[in-house]
Amino acid sequence: MKRRAIIGLGVAAAAAVGGAILLTPDRAAPPPPSASALAFPGLAARLAEAATIEVKRHDGTLLVRRAAPDTWVLPAKAGYPVRPERVRELLVGLTELRLTEPRTANPEMLDRLGLDDPEKPGATSSLLRVLDAEGRPVMALVVGRRRVRVQGNVPESVYVRRPDETQAWLAEGRLPLDADPNLWIDRDLANIPRDRVRSATVDRVGEPPLVLRRGPELEAKLAVVQPAATPELDEISLDEVARAFEFLTFLDVRTAAEIPGERLGSARFELTDNLILRVILHKEGETLWGMLAAEGDEEAARLNARWQGWAYQLGQWKEKAFLPRLSDLRRQEAAPPAPETPGPETPAPEASAPEAPAPAPAPQ
Structure with a gap:
């Protein structure tokens, strides 16, 4: 068989295999759920007592208060109702948050993970607390930078630590934490x-x-x-x-x-x-x-x-x-065009000098 025919058969076979791969449904099993420990075991039951969500940053504090069993409001916005899905997403995220990897415990390194003191000027960390009706903490957590992953089917992760500890953790889960009150309401x-x-x-x-x-x-x-x-x-x-x-x-x-x-x-x-x-x-x-x-x-x-x-x-x-x-x-009348004026790059033409008289003819 000629060399050109062999190459042609090889290309056709490769195309057929590629087409079969593209047309075959993906039956790969999803990744198993994380076996890491929950950050707050038993939190779901205790959240029934939640009355206030507090997000404290170096430049201010956001408060979200429960006004009724299914209604949360913003005191900073005259008690305007917040979007219920935002509260639900945050509280569910807390119950499902898992501590997957311990990181640094050196307090001098915490700022690299966005976990330094939230009240420190310029800090990027946030202190998240859920309080009961008496102001007692149901949970508290310092939340730092999110870890960005580009792989598919990989859960979100974020760096966290407990307020009274310097041990930092990489936690698996979604925490939609926003200190801007406008992001909590439907405008x-x-x-x-x-x-x-x-x-x-x-x-x-x-x-x-x-x-x-x-x-x-x-x-x-x-x-x-x-x-x-x-x-x-x-x-x-x-x-x-x-x-x-x-x-x-x-x-x-x-x-x-x-x-x-x-x-x-x-x-x-x-x-x-x-x-x-x-x-x-x-x-x-x-x-x-x-x-x-x-x-x-x-x-x-x-x-x-x-x-x-x-x-x-x-x-x-x-x-x-x-x-x-x-x-x-009323319809506005269009302004008349401004008269054109010579620009600096096109100077006005100079006045021409009068022509000199012709010389008299020489005497014969």
């Missing part, structure tokens, strides 16, 4: 498509009422119907009113009784499916605060369960969506 308020907004009535302090409404046509857009006579309006600005409740989020939160600033006015939005939304806006300097309420059926009840009793700091750009003035909706 999404609503996401209602613009096509559902049928009309908006704006009552702004010191301004005449402004009413916008869609026409009966399927593709009709919001248009100003009061006042009847208006200047030429900007379609993008009108569309922003319709999009007022799309991807609506908040920056900060207070109780409704603590809403700061002066009242700007209110707006009433009529939507499809028997839903009415009301907005009251206040302004403190450049900061915009709003209170929301809904009227209607089950959808309104769900929204009110979230909104009632709270004042939200909104993005400044939402002022023109919720409480526009007629001047905010």
Whole structure:
């Protein structure tokens, strides 16, 4: 057999084997669970007494408190409810945390693992404590750097130590520990498509009422119907009113009784499916605060369960969506182009010197 034919058969065989490997399902058994000791044996039963989660860092302390059996709140955010899955994930992670490998016990080396004193300026460590209703610790742990692994099917790991010990451990498990309160709460308020907004009535302090409404046509857009006579309006600005409740989020939160600033006015939005939304806006300097309420059926009840009793700091750009003035909706005239001026790289041409008179002819 010729050498070229042998090489061709070899390539074909290799391709066939590769295809079989790709098409064969992966029946490899998953890695066995860790046999390492739990960091907190019996913690699951004791967590029934948990009343406070405390995350202490060098630059501040985060507190999450239990307000009801299934409700946890943030005192730093006026007692606003936290996302229950965040608390559940952290507490379950603590019950499943396992100490897999002892590391250094030298206190001078702890900073390399992010396990130095959490109150030390510039420290990257966190002191995590779960306390009962009397303030007694249910558990306590200094949490350091996470260990990044790129292999598949490998559990997460993190460096930890007990607060009264210098022995560091590599622990296996997930601890979603965040000291930023904004990461514990759901900042999404609503996401209602613009096509559902049928009309908006704006009552702004010191301004005449402004009413916008869609026409009966399927593709009709919001248009100003009061006042009847208006200047030429900007379609993008009108569309922003319709999009007022799309991807609506908040920056900060207070109780409704603590809403700061002066009242700007209110707006009433009529939507499809028997839903009415009301907005009251206040302004403190450049900061915009709003209170929301809904009227209607089950959808309104769900929204009110979230909104009632709270004042939200909104993005400044939402002022023109919720409480526009007629001047905010007016089409802006394009500025005339500025006259061109010679730049430094193109100097103005110099004035030409007058030509010299021609010489007189020589005498014959």
